[in-house]
Amino acid sequence: MENKRKLIIEIIIEIIIALLVVLLAIFVIVTIRENNTLELNYITVNNKNLPIEFEGFKIAHVSDLHNSEWGENNERLINLLKSSKPDIIAITGDIVDRSRTSIEIAIAFVREATKIAPCYYVSGNHESAIPNYDQLEKGLIEAGVTVLNNSKVEIKRGSSKIIIMGICDPTLVVDEKEGYDEKSITSDLISKIEYREDDYTILLSHRPENFDIYKKKKIDLTLSGHAHGGQVRLPLIGGILAPNQGFFPHYDSGLYEENNLAMVVSRGIGNSSFPIRVNNIPEVILIELNKKTD
């Protein structure tokens, strides 16, 4: 009787171990597959200030490439961008990675991207950390990219316009190691760009943790990245960890709106020091502008 009981317990333990091994194998296969998938996600942003001529305007939002390559010459990423038929492409920083910097990969990507639509770019914290940022910026401009580090452009349709503006990562103007106030630098950088609050304004800025500043500056739509979706995403909870936001970051993915002011945070495409994403597929976001009529 005792032997029979022992045998049953052993069989149950073996079944549990076998199930755990199967679950672990499924998790590994799914994670590897997800890390090699590139998603196109859609977000519609409604705003009553949008000029009617820009109804349906499409922005392909690319962030945090970190020198990742999707097929030869980034063919998969380029094809995804082509198929999304954007009016413009917004690149919100960390196009290179500080620990395996390849300016060539970044420039090869934008050379193809500028054939699809006008490209606008701001730098991220990784560009601040490389010794040859000037070389990268020169290459981007030569490839036809508009570098919006602390500047703006107007896009016109008929008699109306929208403003596309951008700020560099605060670490490009002040060394992080020397101790600095990220929020006041961010605020100053935006203030130095002359724009009218009643124009429809889109800001490219790498860091989503400063949504409070973007709202104070009455930016209609901010496009950010940096958080990498919190790297590991838990169902119902979201991201686990993001730079400058710590554990369980508030701004890590998707659309945030308050008082007719919005921010879209891309989970990004590449990785930095932590090379694996979990439940967090690399993404390009296609943002469509919609005039709110209430």
Ligand SMILES: [Fe+2]
């Ligand atoms: Fe990044």
